[in-house]
Amino acid sequence: MYTGIDRGDINYEVQNIAFPKNKSDPLLREWVKPKSNPIIVPEGGINATQFRDPTTAWYADGHWRRDFMRWTRVRKPLHSAPTGMWECPDLYPVTVDGRQNGLDTSVTSSPKVKHVYDRKTERYVPDNPAGDEHHLRYDYGNFYASKTFYDPVKRRRILWGWANESDTAVDDVAKGWAGIQADVEVSFEVPSLEGAEALDPALANDAQKLCSLRGADVEGGVGPFGLWVLASSKLEEKTAVFFQVFKAARNINSTKPVVLMCSDPTTSSLNPNLYKPTFAGFVDTDIAKGKISLRSLIDRSVIESFGAGGRTCILSRVYPTLALGKNAHLHVFNNGKADIKVSQLTAWEMKKPALMNGA
Template identity: 40%
Template sequence: MIYKGIYHLFYQYNPKGAVWGNIVWAHSTSTDLINWEPHDHAIYPSQPSDINGCWSGSATILPGEKPAILYTGINPKNQQVQNLAVPKNLSDPYLREWVKSPKNPLMAPTPQNHINASSFRDPTTAWIGPDGEWRVIVGSKLDARGLAVMYRSKDFVKWNQVDHPLHYKDGMGMWECPDFFPVAKTGRKGVETRVYGSQVKHVLKVSLDDTKHDVYTVGTYNWQKDIYVPNKGSIESYNGLRYDYGKYYASKTFFDSQKKRRVLWGWVNESSSVDDDIKKGWSGVQAIPRAVWLDASGKQLIQWPVVEIQKLRNNKVKLTNEVLKKGSIVEVKGVTAAQADVEISFKVENFKKAEILKPEWKDPQLLCSQKGTSTTKSGSVGPFGLLVLASNDLKEYTSVSFRVFKGQHKYVVLMCSDQSRSSLNSNDDKTTYGTFLDVDPTRENLSLRSLIDHSIVESFGIKGKGCITARVYPTLAIGDSVGLYAFNNGTDSVTITKLTAWSMKKALIN
């Protein structure tokens, strides 16, 4: 959230180790979303309603610019209940001390409400309706049905459960960390959570506990009936729209009232083993915050790194109109390849030899894995893209690439992020990730942006239509022994119309 010009990030933290457990709310602040200063823990176990852990939740700005936090606590019976905390001193822009409500818990499982006491967590940012009542949803499940359990309140303290969920879906399992917010139908500006009407659509995001993916739908919210209906044709399953098709989970947005934008935070989880996490002393990190808005099609969100990240750019290098023939690998020199921001655009001239997309090729991740994205396999149109965090001998690299197929009525673009050769450490996860992109490659160049930061590669295809985050731990491609390359392993040539890369300075972080 933002309060008195200061950005606040609260996050789940284990002060006793690099593995999950002993959860408290850590707290850091920033003036630019990039450089952060840590503070003492904001919320930690101290009441019966949270004595066994202070789990996830969300902040809401109440009338009079008064922040409030709703969060999940674990009580002595190990039940999940919802609690309230407010700042001790509203004049402190850093909000360094928080006071818990003596009426906690405000929402709890009972025999009467039939809420699953072990699956009732992560209240989202609350919103107030035109009727003056607050609403909030909490993630839950009933058997295999994912639920957005809904509560209403007139005073933000006494909450009553609505007799139906805001939304549900069978077969999806537990809905963790739900997020529900409006987006303007046109333009890139964000809107406050309480905005309604014909000028906005609504987004419901849920984090799937079974698969550890964040999926979302765009739809319509009826505040009179408190019902959310996804757009016609929406896919509500593991195969639906995702914020990110790689290592990215438990995300949350907030409305930045200072810059009139909606900002997305996400957790990059690990590819290393638990033993390796313990050895290195840490696990997990926050992704670079992203601005999000509705695509002109109205079908999906666009995501792009917040503009403030550009203040870390340094040592700009450019390349234009470079033809990449089959098998070409061109090194991008002049940047610190272990910590870089790269934007590249490809033009494809010849689509006649594009491989036919078979009807059974519906899973982009599986297709990326089967077809391969490295320079060891070739196709007709692609793969072409970037080799990042590459060792000098190319024994280690992570490839981010495009491949074009001939569909039934149009060309289909596949974006892949391949971790299979990212590290010689056999204990690391080496999954290949992928997504199809909504783009016509005959009319538009294929653009890619990758933010590279030692063990993380955040990639944005077609100006943010598809995002894939990789978490890798090279053993050779470290320090000064890291290379950055553009490559083409397709049958026909492609042209780099423009490549711009920057070395990135180090941000101030915890």
């Protein structure tokens, strides 16, 4: 299934279908579009300019839930919440015991398997409806329109998405290819939380604003501490990915310390015309145990960071002018009053691909 644009109105989006011409072709290189397209059109009450990127039917109990060709609009929406456009919806099962292996979408009958979609009521039933209010996300950065697929070889579910450019189209072309440079993982030990500052109750559910107000260069109690990546030799350019720990806000029914994770690219480039927003999310981890990890995949323009083993993920697009290639440096930093110990730091750099004869 794919989204098409009706030629009569460039903003009128419809859903189409195509079938592989040769199912025995492992690459499925040729496709046939039936004359019955479009198979779904935006009926009354639907914004035709935001009617794109569907998810396909799923296989359950030995049968496809839909035949792909005949569609009937349900009486009630699957789910509704003030979270913006529902682009690229994705429904898949997970194990209730929290094990690491992923599941194929056909697995629905086991008592150890949970699916957010209730087949009997045809409704999306979240465990915590407040998740909509607080906008829980896969990634708190410049990452959108994600989709997943199941890898049956390694028994894992893989999610990928888009990281749109924020520089000019002319500069994008001039940069050439942007590929991975490094993969860095660091473990921090936090010996004491006594110096942690109290979290402002007004910011208890707004990590983004908290990050933009504090930033990496503002001294705190416990943190900010983390990595300066894509840093120039004299630190004129640097992108900070960091944690800061706060005491629980008075209006939250919890005494657990609050961990903020933030990506701050405000000093990432000497180019004054770039869009350099901060991104942030709270990390659902027990920092009282005294440890937290940070992993960053560093590209020429993409920085993807995973806090506490991936409990919070943030992607940023940055465009340094000095910190390029061999002139890009990596630093660990701590701008908090409390001591932070680096118990482990491991880094890998990707080598340039070697050209084979005849390639």
